[in-house]
Every structure is written in C-alpha cells, then in structure tokens.
Amino acid sequence: MAMIRKPDDDAVQPGLLTELIGYNLRRAQMAVFGDFHRILESEDIRAAQFAILEILRRNPGLRQTQAGTALGIKTANFGPMFDGLERRGLVERRSIAGDRRAKGLFLTDAGTHMLGRLDDQVTAHEQRFAARLGLGGKSQLLGLLHRLSDPAFDTSY
Amino acid sequence: MAMIRKPDDDAVQPGLLTELIGYNLRRAQMAVFGDFHRILESEDIRAAQFAILEILRRNPGLRQTQAGTALGIKTANFGPMFDGLERRGLVERRSIAGDRRAKGLFLTDAGTHMLGRLDDQVTAHEQRFAARLGLGGKSQLLGLLHRLSDPAFDTSY
DNA sequence: TATTGTTATACTCTATAACTATA
DNA sequence: TATAGTTATAGAGTATAACAATA
Numbered sequence: 239m240a241m242i243r244k245p246d247d248d249a250v251q252p253g254l255l256t257e258l259i260g261y262n263l264r265r266a267q268m269a270v271f272g273d274f275h276r277i278l279e280s281e282d283i284r285a286a287q288f289a290i291l292e293i294l295r296r297n298p299g300l301r302q303t304q305a306g307t308a309l310g311i312k313t314a315n316f317g318p319m320f321d322g323l324e325r326r327g328l329v330e331r332r333s334i335a336g337d338r339r340a341k342g343l344f345l346t347d348a349g350t351h352m353l354g355r356l357d358d359q360v361t362a363h364e365q366r367f368a369a370r371l372g373l374g375g376k377s378q379l380l381g382l383l384h385r386l387s388d389p390a391f392d393t394s395y
Numbered sequence: 396m397a398m399i400r401k402p403d404d405d406a407v408q409p410g411l412l413t414e415l416i417g418y419n420l421r422r423a424q425m426a427v428f429g430d431f432h433r434i435l436e437s438e439d440i441r442a443a444q445f446a447i448l449e450i451l452r453r454n455p456g457l458r459q460t461q462a463g464t465a466l467g468i469k470t471a472n473f474g475p476m477f478d479g480l481e482r483r484g485l486v487e488r489r490s491i492a493g494d495r496r497a498k499g500l501f502l503t504d505a506g507t508h509m510l511g512r513l514d515d516q517v518t519a520h521e522q523r524f525a526a527r528l529g530l531g532g533k534s535q536l537l538g539l540l541h542r543l544s545d546p547a548f549d550t551s552y
Numbered sequence: 553t554a555t556t557g558t559t560a561t562a563c564t565c566t567a568t569a570a571c572t573a574t575a
Numbered sequence: 576t577a578t579a580g581t582t583a584t585a586g587a588g589t590a591t592a593a594c595a596a597t598a
Binding site: 250251252253254255257258259260261262263264265266267268269270271274285289292293295296297300304305308310360364366367368369370371372375376378379380382383384385386387389391392393394 | 407408409410411412414415416417418419420421422423424425426427428431442446449450452453454457461462465467517521523524525526527528529532533535536537539540541542543544546548549550551
C-alpha cells in the first residue's frame with residue numbers, strides 16, 4: 239500500500255468562516271440546541287413547540303398573531319404547529335368576546351404540568367452552559383446578542 | 396363598537412425564554428442571517444452552499460467527509476448539496492490517486508469568481524454587525540461563542 | 553471489518569399565495 | 576379596506592437506514 243497522505247480532519251483550515259459572526263452564532267446554537275433537544279425528547283416536543291407553551295404560560299390568552307410575531311413564526315405556520323399541541327391536549331383555543339375572528343390561546347392543565355416537569359431539566363441545561371461562560375459571561379453574552387438582534391443598534395441607516 | 400382592549404404586541408411578556416442562552420442565540424442568528432441571505436440572493440446561493448464554497452477556497456482537495464464534518468453537515472446530505480453546486484459548474488469532484496472510493500473537492504474558476512464577487516458585500520455585512528457590538532465587542536462575542544461550541548469548556552463531566 | 557460515498561425517505565421549519573370570515 | 580386565521584404547496588435543512596464499492 240502506497241503512503242498516500244490522508245489529510246487530517248483537524249488540519250482543515252477554517253478561513254473566513256470562523257471570522258464571521260453569523261457562522262459562529264450557528265455553531266454555538268447547534269451545540270446549545272443539541273443539548274436542549276435531548277431534554278425535550280423526554281416529553282416528545284420540539285423547541286418551537288416548547289417556545290409556544292412557554293410564552294403562553296407567561297401570557298395566557300394571547301392571540302395567534304401575537305404569539306407568532308413574538309416568536310418569529312409566520313401566521314400560516316403557527317396554526318399547524320399549534321394544532322399539533324392542541325391534538326395532544328396541551329393547549330386550547332377559546333373564542334374571544336367581541337371579535338369572532340380571533341382566538342385566545344391557553345395552556346391546559348396538561349400543558350402546565352408538562353412545563354413543570356421540564357423546569358428543572360431546563361434550568362440545569364441553562365446552568366451547564368452558563369458555567370462554560372464563566373463569571374459574568376452570560377450577561378455579557380446576552381448583552382452582545384441583543385445588540386445583534388435589536389434593529390435599534392443598526393447604525394448603517 | 397365596543398371598547399374591547401386589543402392587547403398590544405409590545406406588551407407580550409417575554410418570561411423564561413429571554414433568559415435562555417439558546418433562545419437569544421436563535422434571535423441573534425435570525426437577524427444576522429436575514430441580512431446575510433439578502434447578500435447571497437444576488438448570486439442565488441444559500442448560506443450552506445456558501446460555506447461549502449468558502450471552505451474549499453481555503454482547503455482545495457478536501458474530501459466530502461472532511462468538508463461535511465468541518466461544517467457540521469452529514470455525509471448523506473452533503474452529496475446532494477454538492478451536486479447542486481456542481482450542476483452549476485461552481486465546484487468539481489476529482490478522483491484521488493490511491494483511494495478509488497474518495498473524491499477530492501475543488502472550486503472551479505466560476506466558483507472562485509463568484510466568491511470574489513461576494514467578498515466585498517460579505518465584508519460590509521460583517522462590519523455592519525461588528526459596528527453594533529462596539530469596540531472590542533466582536534472578539535469578546537466570538538470568545539464567548541467558542542466556549543459554548545467547544546466541548547472542552549463543558550465542566551459537567 | 554471499517555470507511556467513502558450514494559440512495560431513499562421522512563420530518564421539521566420556513567416561505568408565498570389564495571382563500572374565508574369577520575371587523 | 577384591513578385584519579385574523581386557514582389551507583395548499585414548495586423548498587431547504589436535517590435525520591436514519593440500507594446499500595455498493597473499496598480499503
């Protein structure tokens with residue numbers, strides 16, 4: 239067998255990519271979400287569904303458009319996602335007095351209990367990653383991330 | 396018309412979500428990628444395809460498994476993604492002397508030129524977001540993100 | 553036996569457009 | 576006319592499993 243040099247994966251030169259904020263955001267998100275998904279598996283729900291449940295815990299009675307806007311989910315996609323949760327009895331739509339087009343969204347008791355079962359695990363997950371960031375690292379990170387997501391920090395206009 | 400109070404979108408209480416590192420990573424990534432996608436539209440390519448082109452610019456001759464591993468794309472998915480670029484003449488597979496299973500991946504001249512056309516726009520995009528982060532903010536952010544994506548910082552084992 | 557890559561397939565998420573019903 | 580929500584549909588991205596060829 240000839241001694242063809244097999245390139246080592248570690249020897250891949252990162253180049254421009256690792257200098258890009260967006261690429262590094264994606265890598266970090268993959269790591270954090272991978273861990274988070276493992277937790278949600280225990281209740282067989284997805285991250286997007288968890289976000290819906292969580293925002294309804296804090297804001298019972300929200301309308302679909304509001305919940306969707308707050309989470310960055312389009313109206314046309316929110317409906318089917320919510321249907322899945324409703325079929326499992328975790329949430330419910332209630333009619334709103336005064337506007338027969340809109341519906342108020344609520345957690346059921348089953349939904350509330352599921353979130354309760356996840357609370358400790360989610361807290362542990364969060365603390366694991368906060369620990370990686372060191373003292374004050376998390377609040378520093380969140381501050382920087384808000385500058386990226388908040389259009390008010392865009393000075394290019 | 397009755398004076399039903401229509402809840403204001405701004406009044407949605409964020410709750411737990413905005414305390415989660417993962418959720419804030421996602422929001423920031425949506426903002427940065429939204430801007431980035433607008434740039435890539437001009438050449439009609441996707442972010443994942445850009446990443447493939449970019450890593451081949453720096454690492455010509457990479458094998459599929461290596462490129463996929465480096466970018467976090469599974470082997471079974473890398474092939475079809477690469478096919479799309481190859482059909483457009485931006486990249487090519489070449490046989491490797493000594494291993495008839497593997498193929499070396501290369502940019503074509505067309506692929507190199509496309510990356511060249513994007514360079515200035517990508518740099519401008521990057522500077523826009525770096526500006527939002529303030530002096531030293533970007534290197535601070537990248538340092539924190541690496542702690543999240545690098546398993547070596549996981550102290551929970 | 554292990555590795556490189558392909559094929560098939562399914563699911564989630566995202567995006568757009570056309571539509572109904574109410575306001 | 577505008578708004579709340581639904582339906583249909585298409586595309587990208589991700590995941591697993593089975594497979595062929597080669598090492």
